[in-house]
Amino acid sequence: MIVKPRDVMPPDARTLPARFYVDHACFMREVEALFRQMWVCAGRLEEIERPGQFVLRDLAGDSIIVTRTATGDVRAFHNVCRHRGTRLCTDAAGTFAGSIQCPYHAWTYGLDGRLLGAPHMDEVPHFRKEDYPLHAVNADTWDGHVFLNVAQSPAPLRSQLADLPDKFRAWRMQDLRLGHRIVYDVRANWKLIIQNYNECLHCPNLHPALNKLSHYLSGENEPLNATYMGGRMDLRPGVDTLSMDGSCPRERLPGLSTEDRRRVYYYAIFPNMLLSLHPDYMMVHTLWPIAPDRTINVCEWHFQPSELAKPGFNAADAIDFWDLTNRQDWHVCELSQAGIASRAYTPGPYSNREDLLFAFDRMIVALHERPV
Amino acid sequence: MIVKPRDVMPPDARTLPARFYVDHACFMREVEALFRQMWVCAGRLEEIERPGQFVLRDLAGDSIIVTRTATGDVRAFHNVCRHRGTRLCTDAAGTFAGSIQCPYHAWTYGLDGRLLGAPHMDEVPHFRKEDYPLHAVNADTWDGHVFLNVAQSPAPLRSQLADLPDKFRAWRMQDLRLGHRIVYDVRANWKLIIQNYNECLHCPNLHPALNKLSHYLSGENEPLNATYMGGRMDLRPGVDTLSMDGSCPRERLPGLSTEDRRRVYYYAIFPNMLLSLHPDYMMVHTLWPIAPDRTINVCEWHFQPSELAKPGFNAADAIDFWDLTNRQDWHVCELSQAGIASRAYTPGPYSNREDLLFAFDRMIVALHERPV
């Protein structure tokens, strides 16, 4: 294995001060600047395949309905009636029968958000239905991933994704389908999860199983991009994918190059998506910040439909491997959160193998220094 | 059925901004201005029939002992020893044996609040027992209802009740006795419960059972009074009271007019009493605000003693009907609380059928604009 040395860290390359992880105002600033201004990954198109099918998402306290119109458009709305503010819908997923009706006074909206009916409001002379559509949330998709943006007039998703669609076109993510989902409730700041994801210096100590399949010094990182960061690692000789024993009982994804069949790509797409592309499956984490010290972390494993359709399909080898690794990671993130919250914490020095973390931290600091 | 049209709402008749429902300072302002300045309904005289019999009430964090003296006077005291502040009493109800003794150092008070004994304080030359009576809370009654007022020198209960004693004299509420009590813990602002109570526009959608017994457009509201608001609704032909099937297995209250035997009266008596008078029973809700988004809601059903005394007395028809309706109401209040707390909420337009709510909101806004 050829280990490429990393650039040497500057002398001031230290972890962030504690307030970035424990202070509520800092947390809200990040929620505003990142989770309310950027596109956040909110799941997969297959969850809303048919018109009226919907899922709810909770984005930093705001409940959002994601659904599909009769003509197949993906649409998202705040889950708030325009009459008296009532939540319209409480089921986490389901199918609307052609329209969305408030349980309180029966105000009724189309799947496109238009107000269709408002009992007794016609007695109010100045009332016009067209003034009270559901509050819309921007929605768009990328290769089967659904993204939401609650800002008023955001830049298009394409500009946030930059060159990622080109970079990962060969994986044909739009063809993959959900095999398994685990929701983790992590008592740590969302940034600790992203930082944990973007270095493998911890792998020999924390993840002996992973390190046996993929050497922690293998692979290469890209320099930090404005909206994402990531890199790739190599599978060790004789290892075919990341699974309990390193073997791969599934067909590889079609169209991957010989090199990419021996690599795993790890990309953190800001602010909330961790995309892990394996030779034969895709793992996606989406992060949902709840509090400075709490993040809901939804992990999904996606496979080729041809594999899912096989009798006795069983991906426990990949799911168990990552569930084990995930739990090790979230536990150590929680230990970091607890330690950083201590009055004794002081920023510590980064090694050269934590280059992406240092770059990410600079971006976070710049965001906090930006005038509001 | 003749439906009287309501006055047309002005163009700016919108629901309150979110802060009135979610902000802690707003909540405390309302607690101070309403729950600590006005008389609050705190139960029924029958709960403290005998001298020394007591109940505890928790009014916005203050524990209050309500009891009766040897001479039959209703008295209320803060549940705080004048020595070192200890809670005197922790039982929710019971009977004092002639006096109230602190469990800590045995300071002992009469049922009128006077300090009777304070061990070893006679060794302190400047100490005088008469300086340390229990902190009194004003107490008064109306037709069997007990009211408390924690203000120093409040206007009399009569002035707050205005013409209500005259209006509801015929129901002889003082003769009724408790049949059942349910305590609801509602995750919504106290005002949402009052607003929900004062319009029936939501009845066809939310309460099909209620709407079958009493048409939602029937009846009439009074204009908002300074200290209460309410109106009446009519029972549909063939319906005798609000019960699971609309029949009335009980004698009607004596002394009601022919018209009032066909009506239900709904009065919200500020700040915390919802009085619902049926031809054959009285339902009373008392509201106890805990937090901007939480209210304890005590619901009681009261009947004639002659009915309660009948062998096999069973009022499940009335209790189950309202428990079902209550739960529908509290659920939708909680949905409103959740939606209003969303960043996407904006005040929405009131219909002409929500006239009392708009008037109530104006009163609340005026209260917040008042100099402290």
Place this chain on the structure above:
Amino acid sequence: MIVKPRDVMPPDARTLPARFYVDHACFMREVEALFRQMWVCAGRLEEIERPGQFVLRDLAGDSIIVTRTATGDVRAFHNVCRHRGTRLCTDAAGTFAGSIQCPYHAWTYGLDGRLLGAPHMDEVPHFRKEDYPLHAVNADTWDGHVFLNVAQSPAPLRSQLADLPDKFRAWRMQDLRLGHRIVYDVRANWKLIIQNYNECLHCPNLHPALNKLSHYLSGENEPLNATYMGGRMDLRPGVDTLSMDGSCPRERLPGLSTEDRRRVYYYAIFPNMLLSLHPDYMMVHTLWPIAPDRTINVCEWHFQPSELAKPGFNAADAIDFWDLTNRQDWHVCELSQAGIASRAYTPGPYSNREDLLFAFDRMIVALHERPV
């Protein structure tokens, strides 16, 4: 029994205003000025007898490792890795195998806190291991008791203890060993526990069992010392120690004078140790403030090893007696906390028997008036 009268309280001898018990800023001020500046009692040397043996302590949110080096020195460290702040250790007690390793990136520290290993940090040219020892916490001992101090350069433990080592030398506390431990979670301010401990005026009413063994007016208090306060009480004739029936099935501690074999000494050593010395055993409470209204209270009973070694050793007579008394005390402290938190609470008058409390309160007030 000769009862010595106490000095007469001045007319303004009243309990503290409520903010000292309920306000978070007041609480933090006391944590800073007392629990972070003074030596706090943190257990017993016997818990860390062998090199590498450790216990964790949580001091006002900071996790602290207390351990012993190969040369037998007691050392304490913040439980925070100098790399990325991770908690090093989560077990409440155990034994390190010669060094302390971070679970995240395997930074490894000696039992003296020195950084021994930091993988890949040698690639960073400006990095020096000696710059990153564990953050040390001062540790010292007194007759078997371990004390910690998180301040930078505190005065020595000896100066805080003043004449206590002389005063209690005869009890040979260093020879005693743990017989039993109970951890209480008390919903009351830490000061209420100290105040409760320092007067026995409440004993006849709250502790009839204790009062039967030791008359509440017996004994004598010392005037308040800068860092401790306390006094002694006498056992009643025929009573040999504080136990369920007043008999003493154990040998008395050797070296006690005839007088001290008939007394119990109660000393509150600020900020967190309550030392109760009986003729035949030692009881120690350590207080760990969690919030203005919550304190963890660790109670331990220590006996002579010769007694502990006796077949069928059973000290239930002493343990049950104090567990009963403890629970009565904590309950009434919780009642005081609840009452003081009420808006109706006003400071009340102290009796002459509460002289130590008044002196303690003056010290607390002075601390709050001190410039920060």
